[in-house]
Amino acid sequence: MITRRDFLRTGAAAGIGVAVVGRGIPAGAQKKVIKVSFVGPLTGGTASNGLGGRNSFLLALTERNADPRSKYRYEPVVLDDECKPTVAVQAALRASSDPEVVASVSHYCSVVAIATVDTWHKAGVPSMVWGAVLPDITYGHTHVEITRVNGTMINQNQVAGEFAVKTLGFKTFSLIHDTTDYGRAHAKYFGEFVEKAGGRILSAQGTAKDQKDYTAELTKAKAEKPEVLWYGGLTPDGVRVKVQMDKLGVRAQYQGTSGIKSDTFNETAAASAEGSLAFVEGAPTEKLPGGKKFLAAYEKAGFKEPSEAYGPFAYVAANLIIDAIEAVGPDRAKVAQRLKRTKNADTIIGPVEFDEHGQNTVALTTKYVSQDGKWVVWEDSEYAGGKRTLPGHKFKKM
Amino acid sequence: MPAPEIVLQQAFNGLMLGVMYALIAVGFTLFFGVLDVIHFSHGDIFMLGAFAGLALLGLWGAAGLAAAPVVLPLTFAGAMLVTGLVGVAAERACVKPLARSAPLMTLLATLSLGLVIREAILIFYPRGADPKPFPALLPAGGFDVAGVFVRYENLAILGIGFGAMIAVDLVINRTRLGAAIRAVAQDPDAAQMMGVNLDRTVDWTFFIGSALAAIAGILNGLYYSEIHFIMGIMGGVIGFSAAAIGGLGNVYGAILGGLLFGVLQTMAAAFIPRGSEFRDVVAFAVVMLFLIFRPTGILGEKSVERV
Numbered sequence: 001m002i003t004r005r006d007f008l009r010t011g012a013a014a015g016i017g018v019a020v021v022g023r024g025i026p027a028g029a030q031k032k033v034i035k036v037s038f039v040g041p042l043t044g045g046t047a048s049n050g051l052g053g054r055n056s057f058l059l060a061l062t063e064r065n066a067d068p069r070s071k072y073r074y075e076p077v078v079l080d081d082e083c084k085p086t087v088a089v090q091a092a093l094r095a096s097s098d099p100e101v102v103a104s105v106s107h108y109c110s111v112v113a114i115a116t117v118d119t120w121h122k123a124g125v126p127s128m129v130w131g132a133v134l135p136d137i138t139y140g141h142t143h144v145e146i147t148r149v150n151g152t153m154i155n156q157n158q159v160a161g162e163f164a165v166k167t168l169g170f171k172t173f174s175l176i177h178d179t180t181d182y183g184r185a186h187a188k189y190f191g192e193f194v195e196k197a198g199g200r201i202l203s204a205q206g207t208a209k210d211q212k213d214y215t216a217e218l219t220k221a222k223a224e225k226p227e228v229l230w231y232g233g234l235t236p237d238g239v240r241v242k243v244q245m246d247k248l249g250v251r252a253q254y255q256g257t258s259g260i261k262s263d264t265f266n267e268t269a270a271a272s273a274e275g276s277l278a279f280v281e282g283a284p285t286e287k288l289p290g291g292k293k294f295l296a297a298y299e300k301a302g303f304k305e306p307s308e309a310y311g312p313f314a315y316v317a318a319n320l321i322i323d324a325i326e327a328v329g330p331d332r333a334k335v336a337q338r339l340k341r342t343k344n345a346d347t348i349i350g351p352v353e354f355d356e357h358g359q360n361t362v363a364l365t366t367k368y369v370s371q372d373g374k375w376v377v378w379e380d381s382e383y384a385g386g387k388r389t390l391p392g393h394k395f396k397k398m
Numbered sequence: 399m400p401a402p403e404i405v406l407q408q409a410f411n412g413l414m415l416g417v418m419y420a421l422i423a424v425g426f427t428l429f430f431g432v433l434d435v436i437h438f439s440h441g442d443i444f445m446l447g448a449f450a451g452l453a454l455l456g457l458w459g460a461a462g463l464a465a466a467p468v469v470l471p472l473t474f475a476g477a478m479l480v481t482g483l484v485g486v487a488a489e490r491a492c493v494k495p496l497a498r499s500a501p502l503m504t505l506l507a508t509l510s511l512g513l514v515i516r517e518a519i520l521i522f523y524p525r526g527a528d529p530k531p532f533p534a535l536l537p538a539g540g541f542d543v544a545g546v547f548v549r550y551e552n553l554a555i556l557g558i559g560f561g562a563m564i565a566v567d568l569v570i571n572r573t574r575l576g577a578a579i580r581a582v583a584q585d586p587d588a589a590q591m592m593g594v595n596l597d598r599t600v601d602w603t604f605f606i607g608s609a610l611a612a613i614a615g616i617l618n619g620l621y622y623s624e625i626h627f628i629m630g631i632m633g634g635v636i637g638f639s640a641a642a643i644g645g646l647g648n649v650y651g652a653i654l655g656g657l658l659f660g661v662l663q664t665m666a667a668a669f670i671p672r673g674s675e676f677r678d679v680v681a682f683a684v685v686m687l688f689l690i691f692r693p694t695g696i697l698g699e700k701s702v703e704r705v
């Protein structure tokens with residue numbers, strides 16, 4: 001039984017970086033303390049996803065600390081990478097230079113996850129990625145330390161491209177993407193899969209991350225009269241593109257990547273969000289095998305922020321790391337070897353199995369549409385059922 | 399060759415952007431004109447203005463006020479008061495005590511204050527990390543003129559923006575306070591000998607400059623329908639750059655610099671191959687060229703009175 005006090009103790013340890021000991025936690029009082037780090041964007045434009053991931057990570061540690069069968073007491077070390085490569089490398093160095101940190105649950109942003117691969121590798125710290133989707137993070141090397149519990153953008157864009165062209169019947173696409181590795185790679189893979197499916201890319205415009213004004217790019221795209229305006233980037237920018245697209249009167253379907261699939265997108269874009277499309281590896285949290293249990297525990301813990309789309313992945317990453325530590329002891333090299341050999345692990349996101357690159361082989365990608373302020377699985381939506389018409393289909397008829 | 403209506407539409411987009419930059423730039427130029435300081439937390443005060451506006455809108459809503467003609471003036475007035483007072487407090491905390499220190503100290507102190515304001519919004523505003531939707535209070539819809547789509551909302555934003563700039567011009571050139579500001583800008587010692595209260599004049603200057611940032615912040619929210627706690631970082635850098643292009647210390651220069659910066663960014667994104675990737679490179683390259691070849695800015699040398 002986890003009490004609110006237990007959770008608060010773990011959270012406080014994250015903040016002040018000290019071991020949680022004392023009365024009220026008899027299960028962990030005499031246990032050896034093991035540190036596990038979490039690195040994600042806790043400030044900056046993607047902080048909502050980072051905070052959801054951090055909370056999910058803390059939840060996993062709190063549950064384990066409350067479990068009398070745990071051999072160790074797990075102390076969180078929470079670090080902010082700000083979704084910036086230089087800050088992320090500093091965070092990775094800080095975590096890995098602490099000999100008590102055995103492993104890390106690391107990174108939501110691809111641009112930082114790719115930057116820290118060598119840092120984790122050189123330090124010999126097992127690092128499990130919980131949100132970044134750039135393929136090279138796992139496929140660009142053979143380091144034993146790096147694993148990833150979520151899928152890559154290749155699977156995501158194959159589904160997204162084929163769905164837009166073959167299922168929805170859209171033929172022309174104007175692409176806008178941020179110029180980080182994340183945005184560029186998404187645009188590359190999406191463009192390739194769209195053309196393979198028979199669609200045509202009219203233009204691709206790169207924009208700075210955290211850009212505020214998209215009117216110039218959208219005015220250009222509007223002149224091309226695309227059927228789909230696609231954005232490859234994260235939520236804050238994705239909201240701006242959608243809202244400004246409507247204000248400028250760009251009559252096209254709006255389609256994004258997993259980067260815009262957050263509660264924040266619907267809340268901020270408000271009415272503009274209606275009918276937007278997004279794609280995420282895995283299934284919606286509530287439909288995951290252990291999703292309901294996870295959401296109930298998350299709610300009970302009383303977090304201020306929602307877990308967001310990748311929270312369950314951070315939760316699973318923390319649990320897999322703890323399982324490995326429990327099995328082989330708090331040794332970085334042994335934990336890394338153990339994690340890399342993960343086969344058919346039973347988790348709340350379903351079975352997890354890493355290939356030779358440490359990549360979870362999840363093939364499933366879920367299609368979402370924004371409906372009445374919520375992301376709804378396409379197949380369950382009124383758009384798929386024919387009760388509503390996507391904005392892009394309405395514009396085609398005009 | 400792009401169609402003329404596309405060029406005009408992009409120029410109009412740039413003008414919209416430029417009005418907001420100009421309002422921030424005027425603040426920078428006022429502070430520099432009077433105290434020779436670069437107040438680097440001004441960008442975050444611009445952000446604070448937007449959040450103060452949003453919070454006030456929530457307050458009016460809770461009080462049952464919804465009509466835009468009532469709510470908007472109240473929101474502008476309240477947010478201007480908040481940022482104006484924060485601006486005065488910033489001057490008293492980070493500028494005045496360091497008056498005899500190296501300029502670098504003031505710069506560091508104001509930079510740090512900006513960080514404090516930004517992080518305070520992140521931590522204390524409910525779910526401060528997320529972008530916030532800003533209510534649509536201006537008339538919806540629009541019309542076409544020569545192929546350029548103009549929204550009523552855009553006209554209102556231009557009207558409020560230019561109205562604020564004209565009001566500042568009138569205050570500076572037609573009032574006793576304005577005369578005091580101009581006098582302090584020219585020679586603080588001589589102004590004091592002539593009976594100008596230096597402290598009060600500096601306070602008012604920071605109040606006016608910071609209040610303008612609130613107007614820019616609210617207009618930004620109305621234009622983009624969204625605000626975010628990091629919006630002040632780039633807003634501050636661009637506002638300062640616009641003031642530098644126009645000529646630091648010259649109000650008209652700041653307005654011109656803001657408009658020029660907005661149009662430059664937009665045109666670079668629209669008409670240079672892969673320009674959207676280089677819009678900031680182009681705009682800031684122009685700033686560098688000005689700093690190298692005309693460090694006084696466009697109107698710096700022509701200005702008779704530095705304010």
